[in-house]
Amino acid sequence: MTHATIPTPGPTPGPASGTSTTSTGTSQPAIRLRGLVKHFGDVAAVDGVDLDIADGEFFSMLGPSGSGKTTVLRLIAGFETATAGTVELGGTDVTRSAPFERDVHTVFQDYALFPHMSVLDNVAYGLRVRGLGKKERRERAQHALDTVQLGHLGARRPTQLSGGQRQRVALARAIVLEPRVLLLDEPLGALDLKLREQMQVELKQLQRSLGITFVFVTHDQEEALTLSDRIAVFDAGRIQQLGSPREIYENPTSAYVAGFVGTTNLFDSATSARLLGVSAEHAVRPERLRLSAASDTRAPTEGEIRLGAVVTETIYLGAGNRVHLRTDDGIELVALEQSTGSLDSAEHRGDHVTVRFARADVVALT
Amino acid sequence: MTSTVPDTDQAPAPALRGPVARPGSRLLHRMVWLRLSLLLSAPLAWMVLVYVVALAALLITSLWSVDSLSSEIDRTWTLDNFRTLIENEVYRNVTVRTIGVALAVTVIDVAIALPIAFYMAKVATPRARRMLVVAVLTPLWASYLVKVFSWRVVLSEGGLAEWTGLGSPGYGLTAVVITQSYLWLPYVILPIFAALERVPDSLLEAAGDLGAPGSMVLRSIVMPLLVPGIVAGAIFSFSLTMGDYITVNIVGGANQMLGNLVFVNAGAANNLPLAAAIAMIPIVVMLVLLTAIRRTGALENI
Numbered sequence: 114m115t116h117a118t119i120p121t122p123g124p125t126p127g128p129a130s131g132t133s134t135t136s137t138g139t140s141q142p143a144i145r146l147r148g149l150v151k152h153f154g155d156v157a158a159v160d161g162v163d164l165d166i167a168d169g170e171f172f173s174m175l176g177p178s179g180s181g182k183t184t185v186l187r188l189i190a191g192f193e194t195a196t197a198g199t200v201e202l203g204g205t206d207v208t209r210s211a212p213f214e215r216d217v218h219t220v221f222q223d224y225a226l227f228p229h230m231s232v233l234d235n236v237a238y239g240l241r242v243r244g245l246g247k248k249e250r251r252e253r254a255q256h257a258l259d260t261v262q263l264g265h266l267g268a269r270r271p272t273q274l275s276g277g278q279r280q281r282v283a284l285a286r287a288i289v290l291e292p293r294v295l296l297l298d299e300p301l302g303a304l305d306l307k308l309r310e311q312m313q314v315e316l317k318q319l320q321r322s323l324g325i326t327f328v329f330v331t332h333d334q335e336e337a338l339t340l341s342d343r344i345a346v347f348d349a350g351r352i353q354q355l356g357s358p359r360e361i362y363e364n365p366t367s368a369y370v371a372g373f374v375g376t377t378n379l380f381d382s383a384t385s386a387r388l389l390g391v392s393a394e395h396a397v398r399p400e401r402l403r404l405s406a407a408s409d410t411r412a413p414t415e416g417e418i419r420l421g422a423v424v425t426e427t428i429y430l431g432a433g434n435r436v437h438l439r440t441d442d443g444i445e446l447v448a449l450e451q452s453t454g455s456l457d458s459a460e461h462r463g464d465h466v467t468v469r470f471a472r473a474d475v476v477a478l479t
Numbered sequence: 480m481t482s483t484v485p486d487t488d489q490a491p492a493p494a495l496r497g498p499v500a501r502p503g504s505r506l507l508h509r510m511v512w513l514r515l516s517l518l519l520s521a522p523l524a525w526m527v528l529v530y531v532v533a534l535a536a537l538l539i540t541s542l543w544s545v546d547s548l549s550s551e552i553d554r555t556w557t558l559d560n561f562r563t564l565i566e567n568e569v570y571r572n573v574t575v576r577t578i579g580v581a582l583a584v585t586v587i588d589v590a591i592a593l594p595i596a597f598y599m600a601k602v603a604t605p606r607a608r609r610m611l612v613v614a615v616l617t618p619l620w621a622s623y624l625v626k627v628f629s630w631r632v633v634l635s636e637g638g639l640a641e642w643t644g645l646g647s648p649g650y651g652l653t654a655v656v657i658t659q660s661y662l663w664l665p666y667v668i669l670p671i672f673a674a675l676e677r678v679p680d681s682l683l684e685a686a687g688d689l690g691a692p693g694s695m696v697l698r699s700i701v702m703p704l705l706v707p708g709i710v711a712g713a714i715f716s717f718s719l720t721m722g723d724y725i726t727v728n729i730v731g732g733a734n735q736m737l738g739n740l741v742f743v744n745a746g747a748a749n750n751l752p753l754a755a756a757i758a759m760i761p762i763v764v765m766l767v768l769l770t771a772i773r774r775t776g777a778l779e780n781i
Contacts, residue, residue, distance in 0.1 A: 192688075225685035227686075227700060239689035242689060
């Protein structure tokens with residue numbers, strides 16, 4: 114199932130400006146992974162990953178915990194050494210290099226701020242390591258803090274900051290070094306929903322304005338869809354599907370991807386044979402299903418599938434309703450209805466309805 | 480209890496729903512002060528008795544004197560004992576020697592404990608870590624006297640140290656420092672190990688990620704975070720050495736430390752007030768030291 118690597122077509126409209134330092138005019142990918150394998154004891158955490166990540170791309174690695182996405186990130190950063198395969202950064206093989214020799218920086222899940230240093234000293238740490246003078250260090254660190262809107266908190270200790278503020282400090286500490294690639298390991302995982310949505314927007318803006326490559330690890334499919342230029346969906350140490358958010362969502366190639374990214378209605382081969390006349394797994398998204406009254410007995414239009422069903426549960430989501438159904442021949446379905454704005458929910462438990470969906474919205478899985 | 484069909488109408492089954500009647504617990508729940516005083520009164524009383532009263536008794540005894548003819552304790556308060564301590568050169572020398580030995584032991588122990596603790600906390604596999612913790616702790620189960628006597632055997636002329644070609648240091652201050660360093664090492668390793676364990680790996684990784692090579696990570700990240708652990712360990716080894724007299728008796732040759740003077744005066748010389756006065760010296764030294772450590776703010780980063 115290892116995906117043949119697509120020589121990245123550069124789907125990003127963002128960094129095309131060809132900003133100063135990094136762009137060498139060649140089509141060299143920022144990160145190139147070839148046959149990457151990592152074993153921990155008997156367990157293959159990463160089991161053959163080939164991947165090209167383009168310069169300036171916002172790339173997400175999506176998968177459940179234990180799928181190997183974080184290990185791939187750590188292999189790129191150099192915290193782990195590959196069992197087999199190579200890691201190239203900007204055309205240079207760094208498979209055996211130490212983390213401090215690699216031109217990538219990481220934003221850690223727990224932020225990993227140094228508790229014994231002020232916020233400003235945290236941000237200036239990388240500059241200190243590089244032997245910059247105190248004055249320049251402070252100026253650059255201050256500028257990086259201003260970029261993440263924390264310019265006024267430089268004198269504080271990390272323990273005196275809120276979760277969202279620590280997150281920004283961690284970002285500032287990494288971007289102050291102007292890396293070609295920024296690795297983000299579930300950076301928003303510890304934040305509450307409101308803050309997370311706000312940080313998503315800011316991350317995206319930051320990435321666009323800096324024009325650097327972001328490699329973003331997350332288990333939150335919505336976050337991946339929102340932020341990314343491209344997504345790799347991981348399972349069991351391999352990439353299950355690689356593509357733009359739209360491709361991943363609209364055209365999942367496997368039941369795994371269809372089920373992991375968003376909710377989906379899966380039809381097994383037998384059901385598909387009955388409904389569609391094709392004996393292979395298929396999937397259709399809940400928002401593609403239309404519900405109408407059971408009395409609606411019009412003949413199906415061209416390419417439409419109609420099923421009689423009973424509502425087994427209606428869940429109010431605010432922006433809409435999620436309606437769980439059981440068709441007359443026993444298939445469990447989920448439909449997503451836009452809210453009509455009326456206080457009366459359209460369907461109630463036990464209602465008989467007609468489910469309609471277009472044949473074209475049904476995706477064949479391989 | 481669990482029979483589903485109640486076939487007898489004996490005592491009604493306890494109600495599953497509704498509040499449980501427990502007046503005692505309810506009272507404790509409401510009266511916070513009562514809860515606290517019940518919880519703390521016994522240990523507090525013990526602390527007061529053991530620490531405060533004993534120290535006060537020591538201080539008071541040190542202000543008494545002994546009648547040189549009748550050997551009876553004269554309970555009139557006088558500073559004569561402390562005057563003796565300051566004016567007599569012997570006590571000054573012994574104090575300096577004791578502090579010197581305690582410092583040497585502390586430096587040696589910290590130097591040995593740091594790499595061991597680092598290996599235990601950050602390098603070893605969980606299994607090896609457990610084994611090492613046990614290995615560090617086991618010497619504490621053996622009798623203190625046995626350990627010191629075995630060092631006497633090792634360090635004596637013709638002993639193990641000589642066989643291995645290292646040469647015997649003979650009985651003296653060197654032997655005291657070696658033996659004490661061995662005795663107190665676990666007390667230094669454990670707090671440093673505990674401090675290191677609390678440093679998340681991600682901090683070390685982050686420092687490396689930002690471009691710091693290993694030596695710089697150690698200097699700028701690990702060491703500052705370890706200071707509280709090191710200070711705790713150093714306080715252990717320093718104060719334990721300051722107070723010890725048995726080791727000095729066994730491997731110290733003719734040398735004496737403060738503990739020996741206390742022992743001799745409390746026993747053979749039968750001058751309990753002077754012994755009490757001498758015992759005040761390590762206490763004062765430790766108080767000065769702790770105040771100094773507090774001043775540097777080393778303990779504020781915990």
